[in-house]
Amino acid sequence: xxxxxxxxxxxxxxxxxxxxxxxxxxxxxxxxxxxxxxxxxxxxxxxxxxxxxxxxxxxxxxxxxxxxxxxxxxxxxxxxxxxxxxxxxxxxxxxxxxxxxxxxxxxxxxxxxxxxxxxxxxxxxxxxxxxxxxxxxxxxxxxxxxxxxxxxxxxxxxxxxxxxxxxxxxxxxxxxxxxxxxxxxxxxxxxxxxxxxxxxxxxxxxxxxxxxxxxxxxxxxxxxxxxxxxxxxxxxxxxxxxxxxxxxxxxxxxxxxxxxxxxxxxxxxxxxxxxx
Amino acid sequence: xxxxxxxxxxxxxxxxxxxxxxxxxxxxxxxxxxxxxxxxxxxxxxxxxxxxxxxxxxxxxxxxxxxxxxxxxxxxxxxxxxxxxxxxxxxxxxxxxxxxxxxxxxxxxxxxxxxxxxxxxxxxxxxxxxxxxxxxxxxxxxxxxxxxxxxxxxxxxxxxxxxxxxxxxxxxxxxxxxxxxxxxxxxxxxxxxxxxxxxxxxxxxxxxxxxxxxxxxxxxxxxxxxxxxxxxxxxxxxxxxxxxxxxxxxxxxxxxxxxxxxxxxxxxxxxxxxxxxxxxxxxxxxxxxxxx
Numbered sequence: 039x040x041x042x043x044x045x046x047x048x049x050x051x052x053x054x055x056x057x058x059x060x061x062x063x064x065x066x067x068x069x070x071x072x073x074x075x076x077x078x079x080x081x082x083x084x085x086x087x088x089x090x091x092x093x094x095x096x097x098x099x100x101x102x103x104x105x106x107x108x109x110x111x112x113x114x115x116x117x118x119x120x121x122x123x124x125x126x127x128x129x130x131x132x133x134x135x136x137x138x139x140x141x142x143x144x145x146x147x148x149x150x151x152x153x154x155x156x157x158x159x160x161x162x163x164x165x166x167x168x169x170x171x172x173x174x175x176x177x178x179x180x181x182x183x184x185x186x187x188x189x190x191x192x193x194x195x196x197x198x199x200x201x202x203x204x205x206x207x208x209x210x211x212x213x214x215x216x217x218x219x220x221x222x223x224x225x226x227x228x229x230x231x232x233x234x235x236x237x238x239x240x241x242x243x244x245x246x247x248x249x250x251x252x253x254x255x256x257x258x259x260x261x262x263x264x265x266x267x268x269x270x271x272x273x274x275x276x277x278x279x280x281x282x283x284x285x286x287x288x289x290x291x292x293x294x295x296x297x298x299x300x301x302x303x304x305x306x307x308x309x310x311x312x313x314x
Numbered sequence: 315x316x317x318x319x320x321x322x323x324x325x326x327x328x329x330x331x332x333x334x335x336x337x338x339x340x341x342x343x344x345x346x347x348x349x350x351x352x353x354x355x356x357x358x359x360x361x362x363x364x365x366x367x368x369x370x371x372x373x374x375x376x377x378x379x380x381x382x383x384x385x386x387x388x389x390x391x392x393x394x395x396x397x398x399x400x401x402x403x404x405x406x407x408x409x410x411x412x413x414x415x416x417x418x419x420x421x422x423x424x425x426x427x428x429x430x431x432x433x434x435x436x437x438x439x440x441x442x443x444x445x446x447x448x449x450x451x452x453x454x455x456x457x458x459x460x461x462x463x464x465x466x467x468x469x470x471x472x473x474x475x476x477x478x479x480x481x482x483x484x485x486x487x488x489x490x491x492x493x494x495x496x497x498x499x500x501x502x503x504x505x506x507x508x509x510x511x512x513x514x515x516x517x518x519x520x521x522x523x524x525x526x527x528x529x530x531x532x533x534x535x536x537x538x539x540x541x542x543x544x545x546x547x548x549x550x551x552x553x554x555x556x557x558x559x560x561x562x563x564x565x566x567x568x569x570x571x572x573x574x575x576x577x578x579x580x581x582x583x584x585x586x587x588x589x590x591x592x593x594x595x596x597x598x599x600x601x602x603x604x605x606x
Contacts, residue, residue: 072406119591125405126347126549130541131590134583137538141580243538247349247413254410283425290417297411298397 047164053272054167055229060252060264061174062221067253068261069214070194072129075116076222076249078136081241083109083223084230085149088158091231098161098231102170106223112139113219117212136246143238154237155230162231170224178261190214255296318449319571320564325455325524327563328462332517333536334543334555335469336510342486342550343506346405349412350390351514351540352533353419358383358515359522359532360423363432380516387511388504390415396500416533424530431529434522458520465516466556469509473552482506486550542586548599557597 043050059076066073086108087101096104120131143149150156181187192200193210201207230236248271256267271289278288333355340348358379365375394415398407442453473479481502484492493499521536522528543562547554562582569581589596 119587123590123594126341126345126409127590127594129347129409130545131587133538133541134587134590137583138580138587141577141583145574145576244534251410251413254406283428284421286421286424287418288421290414290419290421294394294411294414294418297407297414298394 049272049276051162051164051167051232053269054164054171055225055232056249056252056272057265057268058167058171058174058221058225058228059249060256060268061171061178061261062218062225063249063253064261064264065178065218065221066211066214068194069190069210070197071211071215072125073120073132073215073218074129074246074250075113075132075135076218077241077243077245078132078139079109079113079219079222080226080229080245081139081143081236081238082112082226084226084236084241085143085155087227088155088230088236089148091159092155092157098159098166098227101231102224102227105227106220109223109226110216110220113222114212114216116219117215121208121211133243133246136241136243140238140242143241149238152238154235156235158230158234158236160231160234162228167228167232170228174221174224175261175265182261186210186213251293255293316571319567321449321451321455323564323567324560325451325459325563326566327560328459329517329521329524330536330539330543330563331556331559332462332465332513332520334540334547334559335466335552336512336514336517337540338544338547338550338552338555339482339506339510339513341544342552343482343503344395344399344408346395346408347412347541348390348395348510349409349537350394350416350419351412351510352537353416354383354386354390354511355514355518355536356528356530356533357386357419357423357518359518359528360427360432361515362519363434363522363528366434376516376519379519380512383515383518384508384512386419386515387507390511391504391507396503399503420530420533427530429530431527433526433528452524454524458524461516461520465513469513470552472509478502478505539582542582544596545586546589546596548596550600551596551598554596554598 059080062079063074063076083105087096087105090096090104091098091101116132116135120128123131144152189200189205189207189210192203192205193207197207200210226241229240252267252271253264254267255270256263256265274289274292275285278285281288333351337348337351340346340351361382362372362375362379365378366372370378390412394411395408398411444451444453444456471479473482481492481497482505484495484497485499485502485506489499492502517536518532521532539562543558544550544555545558546561547556547558562585565585566578566582569578573581
């Protein structure tokens with residue numbers, strides 16, 4: 039068992055980080071908003087934490103604190119102008135935000151530009167990653183028993199009706215997006231410190247697609263689904279490594295198959311029709 | 315200098331327009347974002363490249379690859395969208411299945427052609443330069459713009475003056491009413507996908523010729539630009555896609571001239587973001603589409 043863990047420690051760390059990312063997206067999906075800026079939040083926090091660690095010698099906890107605060111702040115600022123957008127429009131606006139963030143990271147002198155930032159301390163150990171995951175999981179589990187969780191579900195199922203019974207849906211949307219930004223930020227700092235190198239390309243639309251896919255495969259209405267999806271989509275490429283050049287085809291086909299033939303968990307949330 | 319930038323903007327805009335027309339047609343008819351559109355764009359470029367490399371004359375290879383792209387679009391609809399449509403799966407599921415289909419298509423291309431950049435054989439793409447006063451442009455730029463314009467005129471004729479165009483507009487407007495009035499939904503949707511994918515394919519081949527570079531990465535560069543174009547013009551609007559494309563082409567080349575080439579993407583997406591927040595229906599979109 040110990041030998042197995044040692045041999046696959048990199049993969050195990052990756053699963054933990056991807057699970058955090060999927061959770062962070064799942065939080066806003068559960069409120070019915072398809073906001074696709076998680077990769078950008080991850081990058082903002084990753085850069086803030088890594089620059090602090092490289093230039094100021096911050097310990098990991100300080101990087102995580104600063105990074106997560108920065109990404110939560112970015113999410114809160116982003117949440118204001120996009121508050122009126124829904125569905126595909128919200129998705130596109132948030133993707134646009136991600137592209138702007140990536141371009142800026144590509145050009146600021148402090149981020150190392152397209153060459154990336156290296157020499158990040160390699161201190162995001164497995165206990166740190168899974169400790170963070172458990173802590174976030176506990177917060178979500180605790181929140182899921184609260185009245186706020188009911189407000190989130192109501193906002194998702196029928197925003198108009200939710201507002202009709204006195205739920206402040208704008209607040210629900212703001213809070214879920216900001217909390218998602220915070221969690222994505224924690225994942226971003228851990229990602230930077232687990233890989234000890236980051237570049238703007240790590241946080242582009244491709245990464246966002248991976249997070250979305252992991253989240254949806256597990257089922258969008260539950261946080262547990264996000265964990266399952268992240269694990270599956272992280273482990274799958276390793277299992278089909280022997281397919282070499284045709285590996286992508288296989289993982290794409292599996293993704294397609296799950297969406298087409300396992301609609302529960304995917305369709306449930308959105309059944310009420312895409313048009314609000 | 316400024317004229318030269320405007321000229322570059324027109325060439326860029328012409329290719330964006332072809333690509334975005336396909337995006338916006340599918341969005342208009344089905345209210346879904348087809349994220350596999352960029353994969354078909356790439357596949358068509360590789361198809362034309364492979365056919366030309368086997369000695370087929372370029373115009374013929376172009377036509378064959380465009381037609382194949384159209385059929386690939388119909389297949390894409392049957393596999394990735396039709397089953398979801400049949401069970402009313404909402405907007406998220408088709409988005410994901412189109413991502414999956416895109417991964418499959420690009421994965422096949424990577425398996426067959428490898429990850430490297432490919433070039434058309436020397437002389438395939440006209441590399442002569444034309445000079446008009448202080449302006450310089452390649453013969454290929456001219457070919458790109460003219461071909462793109464021909465496609466745009468053709469699609470605008472089809473949409474305005476043919477029964478097919480009328481059906482597509484009817485389905486885009488109100489699917490149920492169109493179906494009640496006797497429009498064959500599935501057939502109209504299939505033909506929409508054919509046209510959209512053929513246009514996307516044509517864009518891919520033209521851009522491959524213009525830069526004389528075809529690679530599996532080329533789709534990811536234009537995918538999000540296409541989104542910016544249709545947001546700018548108004549989601550689902552044909553005129554909007556064309557106008558939006560030329561505006562975006564101009565904005566990009568002017569930001570290279572006046573700001574800095576490294577920030578041109580930020581400027582493009584900044585415009586897109588501002589449009590979404592301030593005027594979500596874009597320049598020509600239908601009213602109150604914010605929630606689609």
